[in-house]
Amino acid sequence: MSSKENYIARNRNHEEIRRGGAIGNLNEGIEIILHNIPTRLIAWPGNGFQTESVHVLTLAPGLESPLYQYQISEEALLCVQGKGEVYLRGQWVEIEPGDIAYFPEDISHGIRNPIHNKEDFILVSAITPPLVSLYEASGFYITELGKMDFDAVEAAQELIVPGNISKKNYLRYNESHPELRAWNLKADDVRREGALFNIFKGAEFDANGSPMRFILWPGHGSRQCGFHLTRCSSGDMFAAHTHPVSDECVVVWxxxxxxxxxxxxxxxxxxxxxxxxxxxxxxxxLNIKTDTVSAHQQAKDTLWGGFASPPQGDLYLRGGYIKDQRISDPPAIRFKDIEPLQ
Ligand SMILES: [Fe+2]
Structure with missing residues (x-):
């Protein structure tokens, strides 16, 4: 087995991923139904994650969830393809690829793809902390024993049917519904009621020369949910690092x-x-254009961003956004010139 195959998530069990990580794929995960919606499990307690779950939700036209709420967990929903509606701050709101709807714990929310739409509405969900109760009906959590059924997880990994997210990049900046946008609201208001974010607007951070934005983070109103985005140009790289307390799922967008x-x-x-x-x-x-071993050339930049929870205080400290244990609320700055990346 090649080095990469060895690290593909479906070929690893939860202990191996917990210890050494894995390469997942938004189109690959065990599929269950949650709130009426086909849901692929990308990062979750069944594969070594303890502080967040990352799922992919696919809503065909006409499909909708009931309104639901998690008393102890926040949820962020990032639209990656298609468009549809979320129930946020008491109204149904259309969102598009690049938008993130953020729901604090105990806030009623829902998702629907209106029947007149022609395409699937596809979202990436981050739930933090993870809720084992979500995995009970599908048999992956055994309530009586208080543990995941890892044998059932590994058996289901053998039967994964790939999803249909296109490789085309639909993510765009969007500032519709200004009254719901996090950058027009106070952080404590976002914290109470939720808000609309967009992956191209957040607090600036220089990650070893790569421009980064802190999108969803306590400075802008979330508590446990974190999402950051970076652009990697030729020559950019991050040093190998770990996060002392945060599980992280970083997607190549x-x-x-x-x-x-x-x-x-x-x-x-x-x-x-x-x-x-x-x-x-x-x-x-590391943009592979810079690889000196195989001289592999890549002419394109890489758009890279991920969910981490609990929030990466280690990065906020480096960014100068924590003083005396207080997190500042810096302006959200639009990330320009990166949306057309394919
Ligand atoms: Fe990291």
């Missing part, structure tokens, strides 16, 4: 990358993701 995981460099394509539970050494994005 456009282009490709060479990701570092557990002492291996692994070439990654669009919609693959580094699954790096806390403590697992990971790095990149």
């Amino acid at each position: 456009a282009g490709s990358a060479r990701g570092f995981l557990d002492n291996h460099w692994l070439e990654m394509d669009t919609h693959e993701c580094l699954l790096a539970p806390c403590g697992v050494p990971h790095g990149g994005p």
Whole structure:
């Protein structure tokens, strides 16, 4: 088995992923039905994650969830393809690829794809902390024993049917519904009621020369949910690092990358993701144009961003956004010139 195949999530069990990470893919995960919606499990307690679950939700036209709420968990819903509506702050709101709807714990929310739409409405959901009760009906959590049924998880991994997210990058900046946008609201208001974010607007951070934005983070109103986005140009790279307390699922949204995981460099394509539970050494994005070993050339930049929970205070400290244990609320700055990346 090649080094990469060895690290593909479906070929690893939860202990291996917890210890050394894996390469996941938004189109690959065990599928269950949650709130009436086909849901693929990308990062979750069944594969080594303890502090967040990342799922992919696919709503065909006409499909909708009931309104639901999680008393102890927040949820962020990032639209990756198609368009549809979310129930946010008491109204149904249309969102498009690049938008993130954020729901604090105990806030009623829902999702629907109106019947007149022609395309699937596809979202990436981050739930933090993870809720084992979500996995009970499908048999992956055994309530009486208080544990995941990892044998059932591994059996289901053999039967994964790939999803249909296109490699085309539909993510765009969007500022519709200004009254719901996080950058027009106070952080404590976002914290109470939720808001609309967009992956191209957040607090600035220089990650070793790669421009990054803190999108969903306590400075802008979330508590446990975190999402950051970075652009990796030719020559950019991150040193290998770990996060002391945060599990992280970093997705390649456009282009490709060479990701570092557990002492291996692994070439990654669009919609693959580094699954790096806390403590697992990971790095990149190293744009593979810069690879000097195989002289592989890539003319495109890489759009790379991920969900981490609990929030990465280690990065906020480096960014100068924490003083005396207080997190500042810096302006959200639009990330320009990166949306057309394919
Ligand atoms: Fe990281």
